[in-house]
Amino acid sequence: xxxxxxxxFMHAVVTIYAVFSAMAEADNQNSxxxxxYLGERPYEDVKLTTDSHHELLESVMGxxxxxxxxxxxxxxxxxxxxxxxxxxxxAQKLARxxxxxxxxxxxxxxxxxxxxxxxxxxxxxxxxxxxxxxxxKMGDNVIIGVIDTGMGPIPSRWKGICQSGEDFNSSxxxxxxxxxxxxxxxxxxDHGEEAVFKDYLSARDNKGHGxxxxxxxxxxxxxxxxxxxNGRGTLRGGAPLARLAxxxxxxxxxxxxxxxxxxxxxxxxIHDGVDVLSMSIGKSIPLFPVVYDVNPVAVGSxxxxxxxxxxxxxxxxxGSIQQTVENVAPWLFTVAATTIDRAFLASITTLGDxxxxxxxxxxxxxxxxxxxxxxxxxxxxxxxxxxxxxxVVLLCFIDLAMKAAASNAVMPGKQAxxxxxxxxxxxxxxxxxxxxxxxxxxxxxxxxxxxxxxIAAVPPxxxxxxxxxxxMSGTSMATPHISGIVALIKSLRPTWSPAAIKSALITTARVxxxxxMPIFAEGSPRKVADPFDYGGGVVDANAAADPGLIYDLGxxxxxxxxxxxxxxxxxxxSHLSQQKTVCPSKRASILDLNLPxxxxxxxxxxxxxxxxxxxxxxxxxxxxxxxxxxPGSKVRVKPRVLVFNSNVKKISFKVxxxxxxxxxYGYSFGRLTWTDGVHLVKSPLSVGFDFF
Numbered sequence: 001x002x003x004x005x006x007x008x009f010m011h012a013v014v015t016i017y018a019v020f021s022a023m024a025e026a027d028n029q030n031s032x033x034x035x036x037y038l039g040e041r042p043y044e045d046v047k048l049t050t051d052s053h054h055e056l057l058e059s060v061m062g063x064x065x066x067x068x069x070x071x072x073x074x075x076x077x078x079x080x081x082x083x084x085x086x087x088x089x090x091a092q093k094l095a096r097x098x099x100x101x102x103x104x105x106x107x108x109x110x111x112x113x114x115x116x117x118x119x120x121x122x123x124x125x126x127x128x129x130x131x132x133x134x135x136x137k138m139g140d141n142v143i144i145g146v147i148d149t150g151m152g153p154i155p156s157r158w159k160g161i162c163q164s165g166e167d168f169n170s171s172x173x174x175x176x177x178x179x180x181x182x183x184x185x186x187x188x189x190d191h192g193e194e195a196v197f198k199d200y201l202s203a204r205d206n207k208g209h210g211x212x213x214x215x216x217x218x219x220x221x222x223x224x225x226x227x228x229x230n231g232r233g234t235l236r237g238g239a240p241l242a243r244l245a246x247x248x249x250x251x252x253x254x255x256x257x258x259x260x261x262x263x264x265x266x267x268x269x270i271h272d273g274v275d276v277l278s279m280s281i282g283k284s285i286p287l288f289p290v291v292y293d294v295n296p297v298a299v300g301s302x303x304x305x306x307x308x309x310x311x312x313x314x315x316x317x318x319g320s321i322q323q324t325v326e327n328v329a330p331w332l333f334t335v336a337a338t339t340i341d342r343a344f345l346a347s348i349t350t351l352g353d354x355x356x357x358x359x360x361x362x363x364x365x366x367x368x369x370x371x372x373x374x375x376x377x378x379x380x381x382x383x384x385x386x387x388x389x390x391x392v393v394l395l396c397f398i399d400l401a402m403k404a405a406a407s408n409a410v411m412p413g414k415q416a417x418x419x420x421x422x423x424x425x426x427x428x429x430x431x432x433x434x435x436x437x438x439x440x441x442x443x444x445x446x447x448x449x450x451x452x453x454x455i456a457a458v459p460p461x462x463x464x465x466x467x468x469x470x471x472m473s474g475t476s477m478a479t480p481h482i483s484g485i486v487a488l489i490k491s492l493r494p495t496w497s498p499a500a501i502k503s504a505l506i507t508t509a510r511v512x513x514x515x516x517m518p519i520f521a522e523g524s525p526r527k528v529a530d531p532f533d534y535g536g537g538v539v540d541a542n543a544a545a546d547p548g549l550i551y552d553l554g555x556x557x558x559x560x561x562x563x564x565x566x567x568x569x570x571x572x573x574s575h576l577s578q579q580k581t582v583c584p585s586k587r588a589s590i591l592d593l594n595l596p597x598x599x600x601x602x603x604x605x606x607x608x609x610x611x612x613x614x615x616x617x618x619x620x621x622x623x624x625x626x627x628x629x630x631p632g633s634k635v636r637v638k639p640r641v642l643v644f645n646s647n648v649k650k651i652s653f654k655v656x657x658x659x660x661x662x663x664x665y666g667y668s669f670g671r672l673t674w675t676d677g678v679h680l681v682k683s684p685l686s687v688g689f690d691f692f
Contacts, residue, residue, distance in 0.1 A: 039575030078270030101575030139239025148210030152459030165202020238484020337451025451478030509537030548679025
């Protein structure tokens, strides 16, 4: 009996051991890349910082060898942290350590896909010598860092390198492209070599997206460029004399990039000394209004702006429904896309009734085929599941990227031969907008810029390109327009902070088109665009160079008026800033974050917010308030007159919102404008009415 009991006991022990061994083995097999964020650097010496990362990782891995094998990146320039392959239990163990601010599982990002600069009033003609382009010396020596798919005498302050790799060596860098790096370790660690096997393991661009965005932001002059005969003219970037630094983080056909790789790109860009970071990337929806908890890119960008680097991001291409705007941390510059005053028109004449339909196409020849009406994304046939064969001309009622639609155009049936695509839709669309901002205290996106049918450079072997040039659409293309303009303003106003530049662009933007007609937002039914579609409006670069007043912010303001107000712990915030942070016992209102926009998410009775403006115009100036109250509210400003002189450069004022409604109404919009008779400093007002 005792032997049987002993045998049963041993069997139970062996079984339990086997179960735990299997669980441990499964945990090991489920390891994936995590980002361990530690906050600001503890040491100026980057080697000491990296050594501290290995010591910390070794404490959970059990040995130095396992630590070295697990480590993917050491973040040691702009901030402190590392990326490593960890199991869930290892990640949780690290997260419980007091020295660790946050542990993030690394997730995936993807891309956000001649005439536009003239459309924005930045003509390169000598006769336009008074515009921002010429006043800023075309962005001479400003460094634009482009975090994307790569790229197809150097300033003495530059610390970067030209990283060699597959089919790309250091000779590909020059006085225009002064640095190139690539980051794929985390993507490969989580998804294997197949994640990049169709791409070059180098900074060389295989897809064209990164080359297109880089050349839009800072490309040099190239004459007699067209895309299959369309849009012929001189091609250039917004800051044609700026330098470009390339950080390849998006890979292969899927154009995906890992959080950890992107964060390493930001870290190295901070170290290298870029002035502007342009990121035409974003996460897929659904999105949530969380910044610090699960968004390492927002964290990395915080360290960039703390060091004076403007970070410009794509707002996404998901259209005009709520919670679709991407990259919404208040220190980022979030960009929507709009069309310009150019269209590549074409018509379809149907046999039988001789009806003519007007749309857009890049095709420059007559074609004959069956007319097939597609849905708005050119992805499905309206009202029919019948396979199609023979020559087909697709009529696509869409508002988004023509290139994206073209990639869907082959879907109706394998037997069909698509011989042409006609794109129909409004020409005043705002792309990548959102009905309600993801962070409810701010209006997102911040601004709109040209992003439809933008012709720019691509690699010579780019599919769909024409002799090294192609037209692309989306907020990916709008983002480098803002990045180029930011580079020009940095050249002209080198002491301005990222927030000051952001304020200048938002408060001087246009809310009507060039013919003073309303701008329409994407969506069905059509509606006049509002601040949730375009932020401040469509960028006016020349006005932004002389805004009169600015709403300025620094890293400390984001800490006390945003992170403290959002309820982040003092320990978390101290890690971020690397200084002991004590949030006030009575926390500041998040509505008082000194943004150039004001959003009241749920006005019931009355709410008062505070703003501070800085005079950057004439030394002596008097500004008066002009109020257009959002319908359903009363707005009062105190004081209504701001008097600046040599001793008074900053003035605070209060804005009181009172509801005149007793029911739910959604959001309504207005504007607060400060004017001295020359400048118009416009702040969008967005008020939500919620009585339940």
